[in-house]
Amino acid sequence: MLVHPLPDLPASLYMEAFGHSLLLFSLYFLSHFSSALSNLEAASITHRQLVALSEKGDIPDDDDDFEIDVTIVNPRLRRAYVALRAWKKAMYSDPHNFTSNWIGPDVCDYHGVFCTTAPDDPSINVVAGIDLNGADIAGYLPPELGLLTDVALLHINSNRFCGILPQNISRLKLLHELDASNNRFVGPFPDVALRLSSLKYLDLRFNDFEGTLPSTLFDKDLDAIFLNDNHFSSQMPDNFGNSKASVIVIANNKIRGCIPSSIGEMAATLNELVLMNNVLSGCLPPEIGLLGNATVVDLSWNSFAGVLPKSLEGLTKVEQLDVSHNLLTGVVPGTLCRLPTLLNFHFSYNFFKGEAAECVPMSTKSTAVVADKSNCLAERPTQKSAKMCAPVVSRPVDCGRSKCGSSSSSSSPMKPVPKPSPKPSTPPRSESPVRRVRSPPPPVYSPPPPSVHSPPPIYTPRPPVQSLPPPVYSPPSPSIRPPPRPIHSPPPPGHHHSLPPLPSHSQALPPVGGLSYASPPPPFNPGYD
Template sequence: MKRKTKAHLGFELLAIFLVGFSSVLLCVEAESQDADVMLALKKSLNVPQSLGWSDPDPCNWNHVGCSRDRRITRIQVGHQGLTGTLPPNLQNLTALEVLELQYNNISGPLPSLSGLSSLREILLDDNLFESIPSDFFTGMSLLQNVDIDNNPFSDWEIPESLKDATELQSFSANSANIKGKIPDFFNQDVFSSLTSLHLAGNNLEGGLPASFGGMQIQSLWLNGQKSKLFGSIDVIQKMTSLQEVWLNLNNFSGPLPDFSGLKDLQNLSLRDNMLTGPVPASLLSLPSLKVVNLTNNMLQGPMPVFKAGVTVDMSKGSNRFCLPSPGDCDPRVNTLLSIVELMGYPQSFADSWNGNDPCQDWIGITCIDGNITVVNFQRMGLTGTISPAFASLPSLQRIILADNNLTGTIPEKLTSLPLLTELNVANNQLYGKVPTFRSNINLVTTGNKDIGKDKSSSPPSGAPSSGSSPTDTGGSSGTGGKKSTAHVGLIVLAVIGSVLAVCLIGFIAFCWFRMRQKRLSQVQSPNALVVHPRHSGSDNESMKITVAGSSVSVGAVSEAQTLPSSEAGDIQMVEAGNMVISIQVLRTVTDNFSEKNILGQGGFGTVYKEGKASIETRIAGTFGYLAPEYAVTGRVTTKVDVYSFGVILMELITGRKALDETQPEDSMHLVTWFRRMYINKDTFKKAIDPTIELNEETLASIHTVAELAGHCCAREPYQRPDMGHAVNVLSSLVELWKPSDQNSEDILYGIDLDMSLPQALKKWQAFEGRSQMESSSSSLLPSLDNTQTSIPTRPYGFADSFTSADGR
């Protein structure tokens, strides 16, 4: 080994000296720079003398800490009543580890702290800071705790720079004016040490990110968002370290998740959301649970019972539990909840399904004698799958699930329903083999492009959601033309079916009218005539008359039939649709177009109210009440007809007009008054027309019709049934609607009122030479095939063009 020469030793000593000297210079420079920053901080803040910041060496200041090499490592001046602002050069404190400025009145913008790689704790909460830069957290690789609560920042989003803080354990930014969605970088890969995430009282929107699943968060505060978080909370069942969850005051919806994996959960606040479905048993049995708040949701099923020692906030009436106290729900309720479970417990059902009796005005549910006969969930924006639990309702006759976004297959169990006559699942996203149903069941599966295939070719539609609006879906790209044609066909069929159903209901109404004795003729109907003058000053004045929404002319050869006018007894006939009404009848019902019967005048003509009229004219007027709705709305819709028909049923039950200005203001409108009276059995009985002889059987029928009327007059169109459903409900009652006696007036009207409606209709068909009913009639009145035949006369007051086919 070579011996080092004196020259070599000299060079090495010189190098060591230079390195050491430069280090000393750097330390002196850094120390001097830190001192400059601290002096700037002192200058920008209103520092009280009690802090002792008068010494020229910042390392001697109270609440300030330095390292051995005299670098500033800690500034801890919380709760000191400080005012002022922070200097922009604060990021030059490169050795800073702790910055505590909480509970002061410091204002202005926060300066960037980018590059402070030694910083472990930032406490800036409860100040008056006005903004925070997007690069504020850049390079803070050792950052563990952040608290910036309660600062009036301008709108800001949680920046990407926060991802640099991979050692983060606690991040609290309550009431800090954060906007946007919760970033998906809050996940286990980036923040494996994060145990506390508090973002309450901000402007966050959207849902809980799926990235939360698997995180070790113990305390999660997302309550009180001004923009409201929404969607499912299912992801929290994967956050098994949770001890405290506050999601209250948002718009979260859908069912509660499975809590069985959250063994350490102590505090759960979910109040003031839109959560649905039953409270799961997994929550009730949690051993660590101490506080739970479920008030103001739409939770269903039985009222939950928590174990002793749990503080529960669950105000009565603020949810949709079947009973006001703990207890088992009606089996029908349990079955319906099982059905909608696979649909995500939609909010529309939770909002309507109140109480423990599904036959009491539950949306989509129709009952006869307490048995559920129809489930109609058409066009309700449903997702999820069809539940085999339908098979637990043996009284079901019709299941209508058309025009939704349902996926999966048709359950085989549905074939076991003994009374099922119709299953309509059209226009969904179903696939798979169609089970074999009885041949007499009307099965509709059109609009499911993958029906019959093993798998669906459509992408998953996502988890069931109750927040979606009802849409007309089920088609796919490439079949739009067929779908459009199908929809046009459905609309046409709906209109035709509605009109035919109206005719049938009119006939039923006529039969009911005969039950109401002599005073019935005094009941006023809501008919109106619109008369359009064409010429004046002529003996045979020509006029245009609108009856039931149809425009016809009297005196115009092309539009009316005019008999010879040389004799006083001549009769002019006005043809309106399928009805022929004599001018003499119109003169009679308006008291010869008396001015006292004028309801109003306008550019469309003169509107007359009905004067005196015979029963047959009133029955004809029943059709006049429905048809104008098409013209009023300017578009084809069956739901307006249904509402009008509901009003007619209410008029028949009560003997009151749709609008009676002689009544007090709160009772003037029939529908509003009827709803209020129907709530209580005693008040409803008083509301029934006193001319109806009430017995137990009649009252039961009236209750059934009243329930149908309430459904028909539902506030939202999608909540109303179609006319086919109305016919289905009433057809079960017509066998009971027979007069107690036959008198001479019955012969006048040309109807054998000892017959039921199906029998009368069958005889009418036979009179017209028809041997069979058309296919559509069998689906509406399946019992007609079993009736006997003879020939009745056409009812007086019905036009020659009105045939039995119109009674479908």
């Protein structure tokens, strides 16, 4: 089990808990591993970071307080040199020698480091961006990273950085993009990200963050929020709809409660919403139909009940609509299946008792790919039995009377309904975790094969990178729901480097969701324009 040290406890407590022998033991393995990072090693790296944060405290503002053995006239590059030297020391494994040239005073020549003229002083160069994507580096983030005050882009995805995001990075007032995905970060939601005044792109997926989603996250002026595949477990904040993001992916967590009615306030900006595989419940709010600009809406693998609101007809630009694996009932209206841009509509594994002719798979009245299996549809193949359907169909939920509880409440006054079949649990992290490199997927899902339950769409496989392994499941029994599809979201923009191929420990999974996000260009031109 992964140890989650608490960042607010004194580092001395961790030193006592781990002991010097553990540090020596971990050091030996960290110096010899090539691609695997065990939970013990991750915990040791986290401990070392907490000790460093405790010993160093805040970093000074005066350049003269930093003693370095080289001469760098430009004070801002001097501070960058101090930060990058400290970061290099905090790296315990660099199997592809990505940072092998991080030596000497010329930081602008360091691999993955990008310089340009300062926006406030064209006469000097500054470090404007750092991109270590896919380097498979193991280590932690030192407090000295707060010295990189000119950085507008920080990409460290698909590595093995452990511990927490240090509070000192709140000094990066120009930081526009933060991609810390596909690592081993732990602890509560990193509130330091909320204090980055220029941040637009936040990517924390595939880590071990846990606890509550802060409501202030959705008040921040972000354009993209990727939080999928963590352990967040709070209710969805009531101000969820305050977000102006174009892409929000919070899939594969444990978010509970209802979708707040404030979701309608996202109408002007939201393009893609992926909430699949949480524990959300209640009726779908009518306000969801106001998302007229959304092209992807994926609410599958939750416990939504009641009927589909008529307002869903307002999703006039939706291409991918997925409400499968819920407790929905009623009739699937033909107006949904005739939406002008709809390509795929999945409503399998619910309790629908009727569907319009346009919604029957392979119907000539609709051009969309439709999936309707495991419902309560008469004269359709692969449906639930009458015994399974009766308890839900005979006791429909009155969505007009149900109220979605506030983010502080723990229950909803809706009528009780049978719980859905349990989802298979995600297997624990292996000692050689593998995650995936992100690459832009094709724009549509492939039709599901008729003999497989809840199949993933078929895409060109992507090369895997060291991180979490894709879940491996045995074929489910008729009463167990098959595993949800994996979530994919697009790579961040900016410079990317050719790396030696990483060792593959499993087959890459096809991506889903997050199909079209593109954030602003990286700040490598004069003035960061």
